Amino acid sequence: MSEQYILYGADHSLYTGKARAYLRYKGIDFREVTATRDIYKQVILPQVGAPIVPVLETPDGRFVQDTTDIIDFLEAAHPECPVYPATAVQRLVALLLELYGDEWLVIPAMHYRWSVLDRQREFIFREFGRMSVPDASAEEQVAIGERTSSRFRGSVPALGITPETIPGIEQAYLLLLDQLQAHFSQYDFLLGSRPSIGDFGFVGPLYAHLGRDPVPRALMQERAPAVYAWVQRMNAPRPLSGEFLAADEVPATLLPVLQTMCRDQLPDVLDVVRHNAAWVEQHPGENIPRVLGMHRFTTGTATGERYIHSYAQWLFQRPYAHYHALRGRDRQAAEALLRSIGGFDALNTGIERWVARKPGQLELVTAERPPSGG
Numbered sequence: 001m002s003e004q005y006i007l008y009g010a011d012h013s014l015y016t017g018k019a020r021a022y023l024r025y026k027g028i029d030f031r032e033v034t035a036t037r038d039i040y041k042q043v044i045l046p047q048v049g050a051p052i053v054p055v056l057e058t059p060d061g062r063f064v065q066d067t068t069d070i071i072d073f074l075e076a077a078h079p080e081c082p083v084y085p086a087t088a089v090q091r092l093v094a095l096l097l098e099l100y101g102d103e104w105l106v107i108p109a110m111h112y113r114w115s116v117l118d119r120q121r122e123f124i125f126r127e128f129g130r131m132s133v134p135d136a137s138a139e140e141q142v143a144i145g146e147r148t149s150s151r152f153r154g155s156v157p158a159l160g161i162t163p164e165t166i167p168g169i170e171q172a173y174l175l176l177l178d179q180l181q182a183h184f185s186q187y188d189f190l191l192g193s194r195p196s197i198g199d200f201g202f203v204g205p206l207y208a209h210l211g212r213d214p215v216p217r218a219l220m221q222e223r224a225p226a227v228y229a230w231v232q233r234m235n236a237p238r239p240l241s242g243e244f245l246a247a248d249e250v251p252a253t254l255l256p257v258l259q260t261m262c263r264d265q266l267p268d269v270l271d272v273v274r275h276n277a278a279w280v281e282q283h284p285g286e287n288i289p290r291v292l293g294m295h296r297f298t299t300g301t302a303t304g305e306r307y308i309h310s311y312a313q314w315l316f317q318r319p320y321a322h323y324h325a326l327r328g329r330d331r332q333a334a335e336a337l338l339r340s341i342g343g344f345d346a347l348n349t350g351i352e353r354w355v356a357r358k359p360g361q362l363e364l365v366t367a368e369r370p371p372s373g374g
Ligand SMILES: N[C@@H](CCC(=O)N[C@@H](CS)C(=O)NCC(=O)O)C(=O)O
Pocket: 013, 014, 015, 016, 051, 052, 053, 054, 065, 066, 067, 068
């Protein structure tokens, strides 16, 4: 039996980048196996039930899918230098920023991969082809990649990326780069000298797409070199080093990022929560489909339609449950933070139906309300 963990994924995969950076920071012994066509057939589909990466295989042969579950599984097994801050407000911020990176920054990430395809076509298609068939020739890989990437390319309009929304998406991303440039000029990571779960949420979109695909990488290097340097640090960290800032401090440079998140993403998430509840009402006992139609969304100056991603509720429940479990001074400090970033109302909107993930499927199921409620 191997003593190593195995991470099945790919260099150009957003969520693989999140899990990889985490494994490296924790100094965990692992090897990465490219999710080739054969690996999908022989490992991922039978073990996970769906064609998705990344997937972690543990040394004792268990499989964990979903980067948040992967990280939580590994945090329990390797508790040294936790990536979840122990203090109330930093932990809330870290969980909110994970949600932002995972579920919202995927919009600029997918835009800057697919809308500028004419300027990075060979690279992108070859990455997809190389993943499926690593020993094919470069030319074959480009042709294979063009076919195998069609599912991802095809999801671009459903993510809300259209000619009408693109100017707003770009404006919002450039603003984010400027805000993060200011932040990372002062701090190594989001909350100090140790990466938190928020950093891992951010590095998915900011590495595999925005910090690696040729067109957005050049943009990041030129406009936000401190952000690019953070991406490099995330990928080559000093394992188990660093600390979160003392006294539960949240850097002032993060507040504008959190304000944008609360303004743009939280209304979308609350609408997902409503749609999930309505669906459960109408289909008692059934799984909740991954997508529940389309709804309006806003990012920066752009307004459009994007898919209702039921999963977003599951990630949102993490900061939500953490906040509702706080008492006394911790609760007051978290409330003050939420009021200052415009997130108070969203985090105090009741969740009628809680959801959970279930092994072997991507569709969510309903869950008990946690004791801290909300
Ligand atoms: N929430 C999941 C998302 C994983 C994900 O969307 N992976 C992409 C590649 S980066 C994929 O394989 N998508 C296929 C699908 O969603 O069906 C995670 O954190 O692992």
